Amino acid sequence: MAGGSSRLAKAGQTRFEAREATRDSALVKGIVLTLSLVFFAVFLLLPLVVVFAEALRKGWDTYLAALVEPDALSAIKLTLTAALIAVPLNVVFGVSAAWAIAKFEFRGKALLVTLIDLPFSVSPVIAGLCYVLVFGAQGWFGSWLAANDIKIIFAVPGIVLATVFVTFPFVARELIPLMEAQGTEEEEAATVLGASGWQTFWRVTIPNIKWGLMYGIILTNARAMGEFGAVSVVSGHIRGFTNTMPLHVEILYNEYQFAAAFAVASLLALLALVTLALKTFVEWQAERAHKEIEA
């Protein structure tokens, strides 16, 4: 559920204020609005503002210097690399899982859906830990990997694996309800008319699910670039080699280089804002597409 429930089909809103029975008195409205908006400002808005304010506290020169410093650049590069591998892998998985689950009936389907959600309920720390147990020096494949000079834990492959784990369900859980709702009729028609499986998939299914797919990719990417706990366990924090951006923020912060820590953090905060903007845009597009179908 970490991605939030799918909000691709939203109802209209203002109808409640137009009616006597559902209209709250001005006093109630005032109290509810004040309480909820103050809470929103203190708990959500303030942390975001603080990131940018602290980042720029010592001026633009310090800010830019913190971003172009070699360790920061290599952290940015590693974060992009991990996301660039993890996101496509989970997209292929998500589409494949949704195809099997939404288009076919089979035994154990409910169990499969639950298992796909599993990574959301596992602490990120445990996600990292389980790869250490499999690939670490004392793990299942530890001695074999060492003998063949392959490094996974405290190296880039471990970081990618941990990232894949924590972002595992996003695409699948966005697509499964969407494809279930769409049913199989269009694909069946294409097949009966002689389209091959892949033709049906690319020309019928993909256009139908494109907004849901985009939504899943945006969420996967945001989490992939921002993951901290799982990556922290498998990374070994080797500066310039196995440091992602969130880990770099931690190191700078623990060295009391607050302005630099917040400078790198502000890039991640910017990424979060872009994510929210894209997400809102996709929701809006999906809503429009939905209305066009209904009209």
Add this chain to the structure above:
Amino acid sequence: MGIAKGRNVLPGFGLSLGFTLAYLSLIVLLPLSAVFLKSATLSGAAFWDTITAPRAMASYRLTFMASFGAALVNVVFGSLLAWALVRYSFPGKKIVDAMVDLPFALPTAVAGIALTAIYAKNGWLGAWLEPMGLKVAFTPLGVLVALIFIGLPFVVRTVQPVLEDLDAEYEEAAASLGADRLTTLRLVVLPTLLPALLTGFTLAFARALGEYGSVIFIAGNLPLVSEITPLIIITKLEQYDYAGATAIASVMLIVSFALLLAINALQAWAGRRAAGMG
């Protein structure tokens, strides 16, 4: 869905299901099973001593209480926020609505250092709160604040769609039968929202139990006082105590599995409720 299908003419069932199962097993199931297999290398007594050590027990208490408290705060304020977003119009509403998902999008480490900067002694709010005797950063209260931050969207995004689907007719019927507004809320709106409120609470609670990044910066991480359970696992790993780390991890995993089942049951209940109403 639900319509019994005859022979399905669509291709790709074997390929897609086979790939799904193989990928799921390799990425998730096999690595997770390593946690249980490794913890089984401990003797029963050693396992028990590890998971009931005073430091571990203190961390369970803190993690559980702070997660529970944060989920409770979020149920109250998250519902108010969802109510405001669905029922009222106010300037900036679209931005507020989009920003509710910030905790999903903002990396936890960034949230952690930002919250610490706000609540530390010389911080934006800390400078006001500490003279009043309220220490937040580096205390259990700081853990609570971080968990409120990460849990909020779970409640809002679970309650909001149910409020949107709620037909105005039900409240009108209650009003025309003579019920005042408070009675209508208590007897009509609240029962409809109940499954969503419980689901939102459980989702926020489950997420909070495993949270690490946003908490460790603000918690102060004092053993027996402000040390969360995921941090105990990290500490044991750093001391190369793999068996000890996995023992604690398996306790957390069992709790997570139980919560996952609870969430599934709640969502099934909510689904039946919604279907029954339509």
